[in-house]
Amino acid sequence: MSSVVEAQRASAVDAQASPDRVAVRLRNVRKTFGSGDQKVVALRGVDWDVFNGQMTLLIGPSGCGKTTLLSVIAGILDADRGSQVCVLGRDVAAMSGSQKTRFRRDSIGFVFQQYNLLPALTAAENAAIPLIVKGWPRPKAIARASEVLGLIGMAQKVNKLPSELSGGQQQRVAIARALVHEPRLIVCDEPTAALDHETGHQVMVLFRTVAVRPDRAVLIVTHDNRVFHFGDRVARMDDGHIVEVRTQKATIEEPPDVLA
Amino acid sequence: MSWIALKMLTGDRAKFFGIVLGLTFAAMLITQQGSIFCGLMRRTAGQIFDITGADLWVMDPNVRYVDDVKPMIETSLYRTRGVEGVLWAVPLYKGIGRVKLTVPKQVPVDPDQPAGPKRTVREPVIEQVILLGLDDASLVGAPPPERILAGRLVDLRRPDAILVDFTRLPKLFPYEDWKSLPKPPSLGQVLGDKIGRMLGLVHGPTPEQAHREAMGRFYERFLNRELEMNDHRAFIVGVCEATRTFQSNAVVYTTYSRAKRFVPQERKPLTYVLAKAEPGVAAEVVAARIASQTGLRARTSEQFIWDTIWYFMRYTGIPVNFGITTILGFLVGTAIAGQTFYNFTLENLKQFGALKAMGMSNLRIVAMILLQAAVTGLLGYGLGVGLATLFGQTSKGSELAFYTPWQLLPIAGAAIVLICLLASVLSVRRVVVLEPAIVFRG
Structure with a gap:
């Protein structure tokens, strides 16, 4: 392993970072599925910090625990007892089910690999869902969602159904949906996996230009080595651990091997 | 949220019509067979209905129904x-x-x-x-x-x-x-x-x-x-x-x-x-x-009508036969509507998962499913009862015994509510236990 990478590994945990800079702080995060012979350990004590104002990529081979870690951070999967999951200054592990639901509603934006748009709703209606869930009146929510769609170049498509949009356009709607309620953390699961190279590139440019803000962290799980250079930091996972973290510069100089 | 539930419901027209059709069929069969049953039972006492003016029937103590002639x-x-x-x-x-x-x-x-x-x-x-x-x-x-x-x-x-x-x-x-x-x-x-x-x-x-x-x-x-x-x-x-x-x-x-x-x-x-x-x-x-x-035996007209109806219900196979058809209609309606509704939920499972991930509570999702069930139920009930009424109107004056007492309508309505509840309970259970993490599985 090169000296650059060795240097960056130390910054997986930054004990000196101010609390308002750290969006996600994980300490000794473990997650086990099943029990007895069926027991599968997905996370083996993850220590990791994700910072505001950055786009952080989480990479690693299939089955290494990336999606499990993302789910734990997003509060849709409970970590094992003893894990410390602090997201946006809140102890997620100590939250009740309904508190987590409210936390997700208010603070997190989601982008899924398969977009998960409701097929019967127009682009604007789909993008407005987080606001509707928060209790906004329908016309106001759709107007705001249309504005956000306009920001990402989808102004002409607000009334189109998902079936009338290309894959890239659908992912843009999903991004608008993740941004519309101004969340402080955006989690994305393989946002470019279902897209061709050109469209995937456009989507990542969009994330960089629209999603990343000083008071917001963007965390992206990806396999796609064509987009690694977009990340301010790239964390590589293997066998339930974060094994290295690189800066953007280090990533460009020596791209990590996702399968390593 | 209700508009999202309704748009999800009507988005796939074939499935939507499938659910409504199942409920329509059940409502129609229950109302139509129930009306024919009531019509037949009413016919058994037809001669008592026809005799107006008198309000008491006096007869031999052994008479059990109007055609059970025992001279005095x-x-x-x-x-x-x-x-x-x-x-x-x-x-x-x-x-x-x-x-x-x-x-x-x-x-x-x-x-x-x-x-x-x-x-x-x-x-x-x-x-x-x-x-x-x-x-x-x-x-x-x-x-x-x-x-x-x-x-x-x-x-x-x-x-x-x-x-x-x-x-x-x-x-x-x-x-x-x-x-x-x-x-x-x-x-x-x-x-x-x-x-x-x-x-x-x-x-x-x-x-x-x-x-x-x-x-x-x-x-x-x-x-x-x-x-x-x-x-x-x-x-x-x-x-x-x-x-x-x-x-x-x-x-x-x-x-x-x-x-x-x-x-x-x-x-x-x-x-x-x-x-x-x-x-x-x-x-x-x-x-x-x-x-x-x-x-002697003396009965009011109403009592004698019910004596006659109960006699035929007890000693003939009419209620059993019509009951079987009605139950069959209920079961077929439940099966069609239930299965289609459950499939509809299964196909939307990822969408429900996404909604849960985005912070929608279980209560609101259950309300959405129940609203979908209620809308399809209401449509199915209205169409079914309407078709049964149309059937009754077109058969007016024919040999067909068709009589729809008002009590039959709430009974059919209750049956449809039950079908909707049965159909939605599986869907509700599936969605409530759904892990929102499902959305992160490609």
């Missing part, structure tokens, strides 16, 4: 009249008579050439009829004037006069030109007329009134026709409309004294005593007094 001695009439609270009491004969008549029939002159020239021969017809003998003076129990299609009720007082029910006339006069019988107005005509009247475009008699008048003109041809009953002459003075009964025989009305001549002599000719309670005295109270003072 005529003094029973006077004993009934002597009970306190009885305003009046009259006799009613009910029995089976035999009608004999010859009717003209066109037959080929040469039997080998059926299409050749015809000649008229007189064909004997012998038919059993239900003979009702009404009180000679008051004619209590006669059909009301609006149910007389041809002739006049007062003519029943003429010698040898009888009034016949139009529904079974083809059995007595099989060679009549029944093809020229006026057809009842179609549902379209009736609806068109109603709309036209609402808009003030149509005046004059309604299609139903016009049809009734045409029927009256048609049935006038039977007036003054002669028949023979128990070697006595009888002639038709009127054609009326009696409620169809379970028996296929024609109903013939005449006077009590004449009825006794129209059947072979019996020692006990009196079948029922029809009575009226004095004003201010409850019929039930008078019935109890009659029973205790005469030893």
Whole structure:
């Protein structure tokens, strides 16, 4: 392993970072599925910090625990007892089910690999869902969602159904949906996996230009080595651990091997 | 959120119509079969419904239902009249008579050439009829004037006069030109007329009134026709409309004294005593007094209707047969609607997962599913009941027994609610236990 990478590994945990800079702080995060012979350990004590104002990529081979870690951070999967999951200054592990639901509603934006748009709703209606869930009146929510769609170049498509949009356009709607309620953390699961190279590139440019803000962290799980250079930091996972973290510069100089 | 639930529901039209169709089918079958069952049960007591004016039926203690004829001695009439609270009491004969008549029939002159020239021969017809003998003076129990299609009720007082029910006339006069019988107005005509009247475009008699008048003109041809009953002459003075009964025989009305001549002599000719309670005295109270003072069975009209209906329900397989069809409709409706609804939820599982991930609570998702179930249920119920009603309207005037009491509508509604609950409970369970993390699995 090169000296650059060795240097960056130390910054997986930054004990000196101010609390308002750290969006996600994980300490000794473990997650086990099943029990007895069926027991599968997905996370083996993850220590990791994700910072505001950055786009952080989480990479690693299939089955290494990336999606499990993302789910734990997003509060849709409970970590094992003893894990410390602090997201946006809140102890997620100590939250009740309904508190987590409210936390997700208010603070997190989601982008899924398969977009998960409701097929019967127009682009604007789909993008407005987080606001509707928060209790906004329908016309106001759709107007705001249309504005956000306009920001990402989808102004002409607000009334189109998902079936009338290309894959890239659908992912843009999903991004608008993740941004519309101004969340402080955006989690994305393989946002470019279902897209061709050109469209995937456009989507990542969009994330960089629209999603990343000083008071917001963007965390992206990806396999796609064509987009690694977009990340301010790239964390590589293997066998339930974060094994290295690189800066953007280090990533460009020596791209990590996702399968390593 | 409700609009999202409704858009999700109607987004896949084929599935949406599948769910609604299942519920429509169930609602229609339950209402239609229920109405036919109620119609049939009502028919069993048709003759009690037909006799208006009297509110008490006095009979032999062993009589269980209206057709269970057990004659009484005529003094029973006077004993009934002597009970306190009885305003009046009259006799009613009910029995089976035999009608004999010859009717003209066109037959080929040469039997080998059926299409050749015809000649008229007189064909004997012998038919059993239900003979009702009404009180000679008051004619209590006669059909009301609006149910007389041809002739006049007062003519029943003429010698040898009888009034016949139009529904079974083809059995007595099989060679009549029944093809020229006026057809009842179609549902379209009736609806068109109603709309036209609402808009003030149509005046004059309604299609139903016009049809009734045409029927009256048609049935006038039977007036003054002669028949023979128990070697006595009888002639038709009127054609009326009696409620169809379970028996296929024609109903013939005449006077009590004449009825006794129209059947072979019996020692006990009196079948029922029809009575009226004095004003201010409850019929039930008078019935109890009659029973205790005469030893006869006395029932109010309503009680006797229910006695008859319960008898048929208990001793015939009708409720079981209709019950099976109704349960089948319920099960098929549940299966179709339930499966389609569950599949619909399964196909939207990822979407529900995404909504949960985005912070939608289980309660709101359950409310969405229940709203979807309620909307499909309401549509299915409305369409099903509407179709059953349409079926009932189009079969009006036919042999089909169809009667929809208001109680049947909430019963069908409750069945549809149950189907919707059963259909949605699986979906609700599936969505409630759904891990939102499902959305991160490609």
